[in-house]
Amino acid sequence: MRMPTFAELDSDQRGIYTESPANRAVLVTGPPGTGKTVVAFHRALRLSKGGKPVTLLMFNNVLSKYADSVDIEHDITICNLHKWVDHWFRHAFKKRAPHKTRFDINWQAIGKTIRETTDISILHRLCWGHLIIDEGQDFPVSMYEAFMDLIDHPLLEEASRPTLTVFADENQTITENNSTLQEIRQTLDVGVRNKRYWRLFKNYRNTREISEFSTFYQLTGRSAAKAPDRGGMKPQVIMLPDHAAVAEHITNFVINNGQVEVGVLSFGKKGDVKNIYSELNKAKEEKKSKHTVQMYVNGPAKESIHHDAKYLKFGTPPSITVLHNKSSKGLEFDAVFIVNMHRDSRAFDASAQELIKDMYVVSSRARNTLFFDIVCFGDSLPQITRLLPSPESRLCGYTANTEWKSELREKLKHVPWSETEEMADQIRADTLADEILSLGDDAPLLLSSLIESSKKHMILKHGIKEYTSGLDKQNIVRLIKEIGCHRVEKDLMTTA
DNA sequence: CCAGATTTTACAATAGCCTA
DNA sequence: TAGGCTATTGTAAAATCTGG
Numbered sequence: 001m002r003m004p005t006f007a008e009l010d011s012d013q014r015g016i017y018t019e020s021p022a023n024r025a026v027l028v029t030g031p032p033g034t035g036k037t038v039v040a041f042h043r044a045l046r047l048s049k050g051g052k053p054v055t056l057l058m059f060n061n062v063l064s065k066y067a068d069s070v071d072i073e074h075d076i077t078i079c080n081l082h083k084w085v086d087h088w089f090r091h092a093f094k095k096r097a098p099h100k101t102r103f104d105i106n107w108q109a110i111g112k113t114i115r116e117t118t119d120i121s122i123l124h125r126l127c128w129g130h131l132i133i134d135e136g137q138d139f140p141v142s143m144y145e146a147f148m149d150l151i152d153h154p155l156l157e158e159a160s161r162p163t164l165t166v167f168a169d170e171n172q173t174i175t176e177n178n179s180t181l182q183e184i185r186q187t188l189d190v191g192v193r194n195k196r197y198w199r200l201f202k203n204y205r206n207t208r209e210i211s212e213f214s215t216f217y218q219l220t221g222r223s224a225a226k227a228p229d230r231g232g233m234k235p236q237v238i239m240l241p242d243h244a245a246v247a248e249h250i251t252n253f254v255i256n257n258g259q260v261e262v263g264v265l266s267f268g269k270k271g272d273v274k275n276i277y278s279e280l281n282k283a284k285e286e287k288k289s290k291h292t293v294q295m296y297v298n299g300p301a302k303e304s305i306h307h308d309a310k311y312l313k314f315g316t317p318p319s320i321t322v323l324h325n326k327s328s329k330g331l332e333f334d335a336v337f338i339v340n341m342h343r344d345s346r347a348f349d350a351s352a353q354e355l356i357k358d359m360y361v362v363s364s365r366a367r368n369t370l371f372f373d374i375v376c377f378g379d380s381l382p383q384i385t386r387l388l389p390s391p392e393s394r395l396c397g398y399t400a401n402t403e404w405k406s407e408l409r410e411k412l413k414h415v416p417w418s419e420t421e422e423m424a425d426q427i428r429a430d431t432l433a434d435e436i437l438s439l440g441d442d443a444p445l446l447l448s449s450l451i452e453s454s455k456k457h458m459i460l461k462h463g464i465k466e467y468t469s470g471l472d473k474q475n476i477v478r479l480i481k482e483i484g485c486h487r488v489e490k491d492l493m494t495t496a
Numbered sequence: 497c498c499a500g501a502t503t504t505t506a507c508a509a510t511a512g513c514c515t516a
Numbered sequence: 517t518a519g520g521c522t523a524t525t526g527t528a529a530a531a532t533c534t535g536g
Contacts, residue, residue, distance in 0.1 A: 082509075087518095094517085356510060 003070045004038060011014075016198045017042050017465035022050065024151055025164040025188035026296055027136075029181055030200030032364050033211070036167040037067060037134055037330065039200070043165055044076045044132050052129035057081050063330045069314035081139065092125040107142035114149045126150055127162045135330065136166035136184060144187040164188070182490070205332055207232030210363065210370050213395045221426050235363070235370035239400035239408065241380065246373040249401075250320065250337050253371075254291050259317040263333030265325045265362045268340040269372035276339050277322045292319035296327060325362050336366035339373050342382040355387065356424060372396075380402050381411050382409055390417035426477075428485040433476040447476070450483060 009017065016039050020026045040056065048054040055077045058067055067078050085105060089097035093113070098106040117123055127150070133139070143279055147164055150156075166188065168181060189195035204212050208228050213235045240246050254262055264280070266273045277295040284293055296312055312321065321333070363370055376382060379402075389395040391412055400408040436443050480488050 086510085090518090099510070 003041065003072055004456075006042070009035075009039070009042065010202065010204070012200060012202070013039050013042075016193075017046060018193070019195050020165075020198065021195060022047060022130075023161065023163055025148065025166070025190055026196050026198070027184060027190045028165070028167045028198045028200065029170050030365070031170050033203040033205035034200035034201060035204045036169070040132050040134050040165070040167045041067065041070060041076075043285050044130070045072070045074060045130075047130040047163075048074060048076055050130075053077065054130045054132065055084060055128060057131065057133045058135070058287060058330070065312050065316050066331055067134075069088040081133070082310055088126070088128060089477055092122050105143070106337055107140060111142065111146035111149045114146060114153065117153075118155065118224055120155060123150075123153060124160060126158050127156070130163050130165070132165045132167070136168035137181070137376060141183045141187055144184060147188060149191070160201060173438065177395045202226045203228045203472070205367055206230075206364060207368055209234045210366050210368075212362040213370065213389070214360055216393070216395055217356050218426075219356065219360075219424065219431055224372045232368050234394075235366075235372070237372040237374060237396055239374050239376045239398075239402055239405075241402045242375060243279050244283070245401065246337075246375060247276065247283040247338055247442060249288065249371075249373055251283040251287055252278060253335065253337075254318050255287060255289050257318075257335070260334040261314070261317045261337045262320045262330065263331065263365055264322045265328050265336060265338050265365065266322065266324055266340045267338070267358070272340045273322060273324050280320055280322065290318075291320070292316065294319065295322040325358050328362055328365050332365055332367055334367050335369035335371070336362065337364055337371045337373055341372065341374060341384045341387075349465050356427070359387065374398075376402060379407075381415060385412075386415050386417060386420050390415070390421075392417075425481065425485060429477045429480040432485060432488050433473050434481050437473060437474055446491075447479070461462070 002471065004074065006014070006017070013035055016026075016028055020043075027038065028036060044054045044056050047301075054075075057079055082105075085097055089095075089110065098109040098113075107266070114126065117126075131147075144164075144166075151164060152162075161368055166184060168184060170181065185197060188196070192198075203226060206214070206228055208231050210232070211228055238249065250262065250264060254260060263277060266276055273295065277293070280293050284291065292313065294312055313319070314321075325338075372388065374382060374385065391398055398408060398412060400404075403410075436446060
């Protein structure tokens with residue numbers, strides 16, 4: 001992990017580091033790229049100087065490994081949540097933590113156990129010192145409730161009370177097993193005034209061009225980060241004849257750019273990841289280059305080092321790290337190459353929504369440079385091309401290095417770009433409608449204010465009553481589409 | 497022979513017991 | 517008391533099937 005010094009942190013990031021209290025709970029939120037992991041690490045460093053143990057919980061093993069690649073000496077324990085919970089609970093109660101199902105920890109039961117515990121030595125064994133959680137939105141509210149039960153336990157003396165700092169992404173996904181920011185705020189009892197609730201706004205990770213590009217795939221746009229100052233090259237889409245050409249492109253980039261950390265993020269299946277990895281090794285041999293080529297794919301750890309995240313090395317350029325797109329959450333690289341897009345079957349049915357979400361994740365992994373290497377068999381553009389931004393959008397450049405490169409412009413004209421844009425718009429409107437409906441009693445109020453704010457708009461032709469009284473989802477979607485998603489997002493921000 | 501659908505297989509991670 | 521062992525089971529990848 002690239003670790004900026006204290007002086008390099010921005011003022012809003014520094015505030016969290018210096019001003020937030022070192023007891024009870026603190027919550028930090030922000031969209032992707034705002035430096036949550038970096039601030040989390042700085043806070044961990046600071047708290048570790050106080051003598052109590054500090055634990056940093058990451059979402060998965062690859063991410064833990066990445067966070068631990070920092071070149072600062074520290075005595076912070078970096079771990080994933082499941083492993084930590086097992087040790088924590090067992091250490092105190094001498095038995096494993098209760099589970100509802102196999103992968104679902106029973107936090108209600110844990111909370112109850114903690115509240116009912118009167119044995120002070122057990123309570124002391126539960127006290128974790130300082131706990132810092134990254135990607136906090138992916139954990140259930142009941143977990144936070146259980147943690148607060150310990151933090152505020154009446155039998156604990158002030159000095160031994162543990163603390164909790166949660167870093168959460170503002171891109172809300174609403175499923176059963178995770179929490180909304182609202183819920184986390186309430187549970188942790190944090191506020192802006194007592195400096196327990198902080199928000200990060202500015203994107204530090206990406207260049208302006210890459211940030212704009214990834215926003216194209218952001219289906220819920222209202223939590224987009226403030227655009228970065230740093231400019232760079234536009235993302236490039238490159239049409240190539242075969243996989244060997246892709247590997248050569250990537251290898252040349254590494255050789256020509258010296259000290260870079262390159263991420264190769266592959267769509268498709270495990271075999272596709274392995275395939276590009278072996279091509280990259282071949283290209284490295286041919287060009288007699290010294291850079292590192294490493295890969296992680298999900299698999300039995302004892303069978304191959306490629307299945308065990310602990311063999312990954314970050315922060316030692318020049319290097320190429322090959323990962324499946326699913327493993328790339330939370331990571332960042334100087335340059336990212338996205339490959340094997342044509343191998344993804346989710347091209348144009350309902351699951352294209354999932355593919356678009358993945359596109360958002362992978363494209364925002366790049367700090368400076370972003371390439372889409374697309375293999376074209378024969379002389380036509382693959383279907384998947386339509387999921388990229390159109391040339392008119394000017395979000396990315398298109399080039400070809402094939403026999404028919406002179407015909408690229410002509411071929412691009414026939415790609416049905418508008419289908420993708422319509423679909424994305426539909427998904428955005430759908431998501432917004434769901435969000436409005438989830439407001440419950442406040443929904444009619446917001447709807448009428450939406451209609452009010454777009455007075456001049458066509459919407460009045462349909463009559464206000466129909467929308468506010470009906471509250472039918474289809475009507476709301478129609479309303480949102482007529483007003484425009486962007487507008488509704490803005491209104492929703494100010495109202496909420 | 498292929499693309500999509502369906503079935504089979506393999507894996508991840510815990511519970512609960514055991515052991516050094 | 518931490519770690520080993522194994523049955524267990526939902527999920528995801530791989531293998532197989534199928535109809536054109």
